[in-house]
Amino acid sequence: MDFPDDLTTGQRIRLLRESRGMSREMLASMCGRGSDWLKKIESGERQLRNNGLILRLAAALQITDASLITGADSNVSQPVQVGRLHHPGMPPIWDAVMNRRLSAARPDAPVDVAALQGRVDQTWILWHTSGQNRTEVMKLLPALIRDTEAAVRSLDGTERRAALVAQSDVYRLTGQATAYVAPAELAWVVADRALAAAQDADQPAAIAAAAWNMGNILRETSYPEEALRVVTEAADLIRPHLDEAPADWRGVYGALQLHAAVTAARDGRSGDAWRYWGAGDQVAKSLPASYVHPSTVFGRANVDFHQVSVAVDLRTARQALSVADDIDPDAMPSVERRARLWVEVARGHLQRGDHTAALHVMQIAHQIGAETVEFTPSALTAVTDLWQSAPRALRPEAAQLAEKIGLREAG
Structure with a gap:
């Protein structure tokens, strides 16, 4: 610039x-x-x-x-070693999203919407189960984006609405997989298309899920009030359908509550944060103990994980670590969320000045989900703090971890 x-x-x-x-x-x-x-x-x-x-x-x-x-006249003009908040999988995704074809040919063969949705669902599973989830999912997204776009153009009626739900799911997954590595303009386009497709499908659960995704973008770009408005409006939209709706509708409703809890916590609003978390907790209690929402992974374990996150964001580290002591990480089927739990625990230890424990759990987080640590700002911050502030005896290990995630050069 x-x-x-x-x-x-x-x-x-x-x-x-x-x-x-x-x-x-x-x-x-x-x-x-x-x-x-x-x-x-x-x-x-x-x-x-x-x-x-x-x-x-x-x-x-x-x-x-x-x-x-x-400024050029200052005494600080030295080169800076930047972290690895970029990804080689971005250019094909940029091309698929930003170079959208307006008059592409219709598919030669009839579109099987159920099979298309199955591919999308399998890619969501890959996102939650792979330790290299960004790399593996980003390879699949360009084709999925183009195929769902083509399906929407070629179908009508009930099948078109089903294709729109698949399209919304793909754009939501694109937002997840490119978080913190996509340019801001792409993040906004992806979030808007996910919501627009869900609204065109006129499917409340898809709208609510897309609103959850839009809330993520709003929150991470410094619009917490707008993020809360989007997710609470979506919750109001889906609430009347919950009594007779499938479990996944309640799952996305619960995810909206947890989203609001974290948003309020990051804004320092303790009462609101715990009120929203409590609402999500009640939803989890109404579902089978083994229930997990396929994309947001809302369920009993995720509610417990969010209790740790809310406490850390409110800087009540003692409470966060006490809750974490009673959690079984293996109860969460998502590798990505398990890694993020350990990142939150490390943040709690850092708030209390315990660098030894923080380094240990950050190493666990990296072992579980390397790319979750490499591409999540809160994880990068924790590793940077350890690398620069850990006791002398721990600095070689902290430097080694920083090297693994691209925060420092080898040697």
């Missing part, structure tokens, strides 16, 4: 952050700081003089020269 020479450091940081679709909270957390700290930096209320923090901001913003933050 080319900046006017008269921009302050804070103004440069804000423009870089917004150009990447990052919320203030996300960027601050990747630097081990709170959103209030970054707000003061961006507004000019507080000066940024710590070279280490400047370099961490540059790495988090994925820029290779710190002078983009400080």
